[in-house]
Amino acid sequence: MQANKLVITAALLGAGWFSGGSEASVNDTLKVCAAADEMPYSNQKEEGFENKLAQLIGKALNRKIEYVFWQDPRYYIRDFLDKGLCDITMGVDKDDPRVLTTKSYYRSGYVFVSREDADLDLENWDSEVLRKANRIAFVPGTPAEVMMRAIGRYNDMFNYSQELVGFKSRRNQYVKYEPSKLVSEVASGHAELAALWGPAAARYVNQSPTPLVMTLIPDNNVRADGQKVGHHYSTSIGVRKDDPALLAQLNRVIEDYSGEITDLLEEEGIPLVDEPENDE
Structure with a gap:
């Protein structure tokens, strides 16, 4: 099953799925675990900067963003992401052991x-x-x-x-x-x-x-x-451990849309620092 998913992903990469063109993704919707009221990151009115970043990700993948809102940050990975109620979560620490993590999209x-x-x-x-x-x-x-x-x-x-x-x-x-x-x-x-x-x-x-x-x-x-x-930290997108194909797609988006991502963060006024030289 996973092998088939990887084959499909490779085909999508070749077709230019990340450019926001007319090709539809395998799934039309990307479900995002998001805070119902944790500003300035996210809320149900989609006013947070992580909401804006999620919309950018959805546009890049040509997938509609659907939010699955949580109230308590202590258990949402276990009770929402791990159970398949959503596909990704924004704003996790790089190398968070609970999930697969993308390349950091800011530090x-x-x-x-x-x-x-x-x-x-x-x-x-x-x-x-x-x-x-x-x-x-x-x-x-x-x-x-x-x-x-x-x-x-x-x-x-x-x-x-x-x-x-x-x-x-x-x-x-x-x-x-x-x-x-x-x-x-x-x-x-x-x-x-x-x-x-x-x-x-x-x-x-x-x-x-x-x-x-x-x-x-x-x-x-x-x-x-x-x-x-430590006082400086890198932030990534979290994906379920059984979905490396989606992880690969997201890493490609982070690379190709790094300028747009930085623009959103700078508009928010977030102080940005360089990634460590040994970061991969």
């Missing part, structure tokens, strides 16, 4: 968000302002938390961090920290700065009526024990 990093008029000296986690700030907005469970612990600021920010989600218990439930709220904390002056994933913050930084700046955090951070804490 970005964590940023410090601050008010432009504050003119803060923010170069890295060693910056003095981080030790003096009264409030630093961040999302628990991210590299920002690890570094907040490393510089001794996690405990004194604990209550503030809980305020940002209304003191919700984290036991057995998904607690969402809204990037828009964390950015607005900085814009309003309630927090001196935030440490956030650049793609999550960029839209709200750009839309803020109070001028804000994003400072890309270098990828050279270490914990107190000397272990590196």
Whole structure:
């Protein structure tokens, strides 16, 4: 069965399926696992930048995009993608072990968000302002938390961090920290700065009526024990492990439409960094 699929894919490649021409794909619809309400990535109104990227993928493959929306990010691969309810998922880490991953379609990093008029000296986690700030907005469970612990600021920010989600218990439930709220904390002056994933913050930084700046955090951070804490990550499309043919198609699209993909990301204001030299 898989051999037949690979033969069909090879024929499609030869026919120029990726050019958006009149040739129909084997399947007319590409089902995309997508968040129902995880902006700025995706929502049911298709307003997220990952929604736009999915539409570009669909156009390149000459397939109509159909979304299968999920509410909780913890289980959607197991309960949606693996069960065949959708074909792909946008925005997974490169080499995510749960799926086959395409070549990365962008690489970005964590940023410090601050008010432009504050003119803060923010170069890295060693910056003095981080030790003096009264409030630093961040999302628990991210590299920002690890570094907040490393510089001794996690405990004194604990209550503030809980305020940002209304003191919700984290036991057995998904607690969402809204990037828009964390950015607005900085814009309003309630927090001196935030440490956030650049793609999550960029839209709200750009839309803020109070001028804000994003400072890309270098990828050279270490914990107190000397272990590196990564801050730059590559993003890929996830495919079921039994569908290498679709993976090959998507890799071809990422290559051929790299300019259009970059344009969409830059329009969003996402800080982009180069892939490591050893990346394949």
